[in-house]
Amino acid sequence: MQTLSCTTVTAQxxxxxxxxxxxxxxxxxxxxxxxxILGYETHGELNADRSNVILYPTWYTGRHxxxxxxxxxGRALDPTKYFIxxxxxxxxxxxxxxxxxxxxxxxxxxxxxxxxxxxxAQKRLCEEVFGIxxxxxxxxxxxxAQQAFHWGAVYPDMVxxxxxxxxxxxxxxxxxxxxxxxxxxxxxxxxxAGGDYEKPPEAGLRxxxxxxxxxxxxxxYFRNGKYKNFLGTKAETVADFIENVISLFSxxxxxxxxxxxxxxxxxxxxxxxxxxxxxxxxxxxxxxPAMVMPCDNDLYFPPEDNEIEVSMMPxxxxxxxxxxxxxLAGFPGFAAEADAFVDQGIIDLLKQV
Amino acid sequence: MQTLSCTTVTAQxxxxxxxxxxxxxxxxxxxxxxxxILGYETHGELNADRSNVILYPTWYTGRHxxxxxxxxxGRALDPTKYFIxxxxxxxxxxxxxxxxxxxxxxxxxxxxxxxxxxxxAQKRLCEEVFGIxxxxxxxxxxxxAQQAFHWGAVYPDMVxxxxxxxxxxxxxxxxxxxxxxxxxxxxxxxxxAGGDYEKPPEAGLRxxxxxxxxxxxxxxYFRNGKYKNFLGTKAETVADFIENVISLFSxxxxxxxxxxxxxxxxxxxxxxxxxxxxxxxxxxxxxxPAMVMPCDNDLYFPPEDNEIEVSMMPxxxxxxxxxxxxxLAGFPGFAAEADAFVDQGIIDLLKQV
Numbered sequence: 001m002q003t004l005s006c007t008t009v010t011a012q013x014x015x016x017x018x019x020x021x022x023x024x025x026x027x028x029x030x031x032x033x034x035x036x037i038l039g040y041e042t043h044g045e046l047n048a049d050r051s052n053v054i055l056y057p058t059w060y061t062g063r064h065x066x067x068x069x070x071x072x073x074g075r076a077l078d079p080t081k082y083f084i085x086x087x088x089x090x091x092x093x094x095x096x097x098x099x100x101x102x103x104x105x106x107x108x109x110x111x112x113x114x115x116x117x118x119x120x121a122q123k124r125l126c127e128e129v130f131g132i133x134x135x136x137x138x139x140x141x142x143x144x145a146q147q148a149f150h151w152g153a154v155y156p157d158m159v160x161x162x163x164x165x166x167x168x169x170x171x172x173x174x175x176x177x178x179x180x181x182x183x184x185x186x187x188x189x190x191x192x193a194g195g196d197y198e199k200p201p202e203a204g205l206r207x208x209x210x211x212x213x214x215x216x217x218x219x220x221y222f223r224n225g226k227y228k229n230f231l232g233t234k235a236e237t238v239a240d241f242i243e244n245v246i247s248l249f250s251x252x253x254x255x256x257x258x259x260x261x262x263x264x265x266x267x268x269x270x271x272x273x274x275x276x277x278x279x280x281x282x283x284x285x286x287x288x289p290a291m292v293m294p295c296d297n298d299l300y301f302p303p304e305d306n307e308i309e310v311s312m313m314p315x316x317x318x319x320x321x322x323x324x325x326x327x328l329a330g331f332p333g334f335a336a337e338a339d340a341f342v343d344q345g346i347i348d349l350l351k352q353v
Numbered sequence: 354m355q356t357l358s359c360t361t362v363t364a365q366x367x368x369x370x371x372x373x374x375x376x377x378x379x380x381x382x383x384x385x386x387x388x389x390i391l392g393y394e395t396h397g398e399l400n401a402d403r404s405n406v407i408l409y410p411t412w413y414t415g416r417h418x419x420x421x422x423x424x425x426x427g428r429a430l431d432p433t434k435y436f437i438x439x440x441x442x443x444x445x446x447x448x449x450x451x452x453x454x455x456x457x458x459x460x461x462x463x464x465x466x467x468x469x470x471x472x473x474a475q476k477r478l479c480e481e482v483f484g485i486x487x488x489x490x491x492x493x494x495x496x497x498a499q500q501a502f503h504w505g506a507v508y509p510d511m512v513x514x515x516x517x518x519x520x521x522x523x524x525x526x527x528x529x530x531x532x533x534x535x536x537x538x539x540x541x542x543x544x545x546a547g548g549d550y551e552k553p554p555e556a557g558l559r560x561x562x563x564x565x566x567x568x569x570x571x572x573x574y575f576r577n578g579k580y581k582n583f584l585g586t587k588a589e590t591v592a593d594f595i596e597n598v599i600s601l602f603s604x605x606x607x608x609x610x611x612x613x614x615x616x617x618x619x620x621x622x623x624x625x626x627x628x629x630x631x632x633x634x635x636x637x638x639x640x641x642p643a644m645v646m647p648c649d650n651d652l653y654f655p656p657e658d659n660e661i662e663v664s665m666m667p668x669x670x671x672x673x674x675x676x677x678x679x680x681l682a683g684f685p686g687f688a689a690e691a692d693a694f695v696d697q698g699i700i701d702l703l704k705q706v
Contacts, residue, residue, distance in 0.1 A: 172572070172575065172576060173575040173576070173578075173580065173591045174567070174571075174572040174574075174575035174576070174591075176591050177563075177566065177567045177575065177591050177594075177595070178567040180563055180567075180591070180592070180595065181534075181538070181560070181563045181564035181565075181566075181567045182564075184538065184556075184559060184560035184563045184564070185534070185537065185538035185541055185560045185564060186541070187556065187560070188538055188539070188541040188542040188554075188556040188557045188559070188560040189541040189542065189543070190542070190543050190544070190556070191543070201541075203537075203540070203541040203543070204541045206537060206541070207534070207537035207538045207540070207541040207560070210530075210533055210534045210537045210538075211534035211535075211537070211538060211564050212534075213530065213534075214527070214530045214531040214533075214534045214568075215567075218527075219525070219527040219652075219655045219657075219658075220655075220657070221527075222525065222526040222527035222530065223525060223526070223527070223657065223658070225526075227526060238526045238527075238529050238530050238533070239533070241530075242530070242533065299572070299652070302572045302573075304572075304573070304576065305572075305576065
């Protein structure tokens with residue numbers, strides 16, 4: 001007689017890609033983005049009382065497909081337990097972006113979309129498409145960590161916890177500066193033509209990615225020779241490594257890169273009518289449990305910036321990822337030990353809610 | 354009757370600017386630079402037995418005038434005690450550079466000048482102009498720290514001590530990378546025209562300096578708001594700070610910047626027939642006392658790189674400058690506490706020789 005072993009037989013977790021039509025979407029700036037869209041993917045199934053929702057937005061150059069590396073059975077973001085929504089950030093080419101927005105907001109004319117613009121749209125997705133009123137956790141890496149902070153500050157009744165990984169609640173002056181360097185490197189190429197390029201501004205894009213890859217890892221990563229095997233590529237020299245980076249990120253349109261960069265530069269949890277620019281007030285408003293996880297070698301978001309933020313948050317824990325991967329320690333699938341550390345942080349956070 | 358107080362009356366230390374004609378100067382590459390020149394300045398007077406010589410070369414974008422901020426009575430580099438020679442680095446516009454070299458090595462056609470090319474020319478200056486056989490110390494900041502290491506390695510019978518400040522004996526992969534980003538930012542401007550620009554490639558230069566100023570300080574410096582008073586300038590915003598940087602460094606010609614950058618990227622104490630690329634052998638050859646002083650927040654030359662180098666040097670002390678100024682902690686006149694710390698290091702070093 002055969003024994004039925006129900007507990008070990010699980011259905012393959014369901015993943016669904018979608019596009020939410022926001023209609024005419026009014027931005028923080030007052031500009032109305034006509035027929036705006038929000039791309040997304042969901043993993044797992046929404047339970048009956050809609051209490052198993054995790055939101056996990058995308059980051060700079062990220063698309064919802066890239067978040068899959070953090071999602072899996074047995075992981076912190078387990079689609080057999082949670083309904084995980086991954087909304088695409090404006091500018092990433094899947095949500096409204098310079099590449100998919102018609103005139104008058106096409107290409108270089110795409111308006112600034114702030115972090116608050118993003119999360120407001122994400123809230124509508126949660127409510128209007130899925131009828132969600134509570135989110136167990138907003139998890140985020142890098143620019144999506146910034147979104148997690150923003151979520152916690154303005155929607156305290158909806159958000160039960162946040163897990164910002166390698167990101168700050170407000171872009172710091174130095175963070176703004178290195179982004180400005182990347183931006184100007186791209187725009188130095190006259191083929192950029194204010195965004196109205198006929199073919200991609202190749203020299204500018206190459207300069208952009210070269211500057212970028214000096215920042216998103218750490219000096220220690222290079223000292224350890226790991227650039228020779230960056231994301232599965234092979235490189236003998238740093239010049240080879242740069243070519244690999246350029247190739248891996250070549251799917252990004254120049255205007256899209258600049259649109260997301262503008263979002264990053266403007267990120268500021270306090271830039272909301274509720275807070276009027278008062279950072280302590282905004283961070284103090286994040287009452288839910290927060291697991292803030294910077295990386296000790298992050299050149300974009302040094303841990304000291306998060307330490308200061310955590311000191312202004314009533315219910316936050318600071319956990320330091322130790323990794324030579326620098327900023328990319330928080331990039332899922334990049335560094336196994338960092339992934340495990342981050343997973344444990346999220347698991348410990350979810351126990352509190 | 355008037356008392357003569359000889360001990361308190363000192364002559365104003367003498368400073369002399371000069372230009373040493375190297376003639377046709379053969380570079381490491383085999384290329385001969387016709388009618389090469391070496392700009393320099395001396396401070397103080399050479400004593401009778403020529404035993405009071407300190408060599409203090411220039412750094413990236415530095416000219417001999419910039420070294421004056423470290424030289425003065427009562428300082429470590431005291432011109433009433435020492436005869437201090439400040440040779441200009443090739444590419445800085447005063448020694449042979451793209452801007453002052455005739456065809457066929459003018460402008461973008463200026464050949465690579467290595468760190469060894471520089472110090473070989475400096476040795477000739479010392480010997481042929483001043484009859485110097487012994488140097489009490491080679492002191493250097495940044496690229497001139499790199500020169501100090503090179504001096505110590507190949508001229509052990511001439512150099513009695515070295516004091517490399519915020520610089521490594523060999524440019525690391527990450528250091529090479531951030532320089533490559535700066536270079537490509539400049540060259541992304543088609544007005545650069547391979548170096549044959551009619552007017553300066555302004556967008557490229559602006560991008561170059563913007564990228565550069567993200568690196569030469571530290572995140573902490575910006576967190577502390579010091580960018581608002583960078584080198585005596587005033588800035589409300591980081592964008593203002595960038596304009597101040599661009600203005601302060603606007604004396605640099607684009608080809609000169611690229612020539613010095615190539616020297617920096619290629620710096621390698623082991624790249625000499627004596628050592629054949631063996632870094633341990635090259636560093637082991639630096640037998641004189643060495644005072645190696647990195648800054649804890651240096652993004653170009655993190656202290657770990659110097660720690661590794663010092664471990665391979667038989668007679669070196671590692672002293673960590675603690676400063677939020679990052680790389681510029683070693684730039685004389687920039688940060689008073691760091692200046693005092695560096696002075697003490699040099700004083701302690703000079704006691705050993």
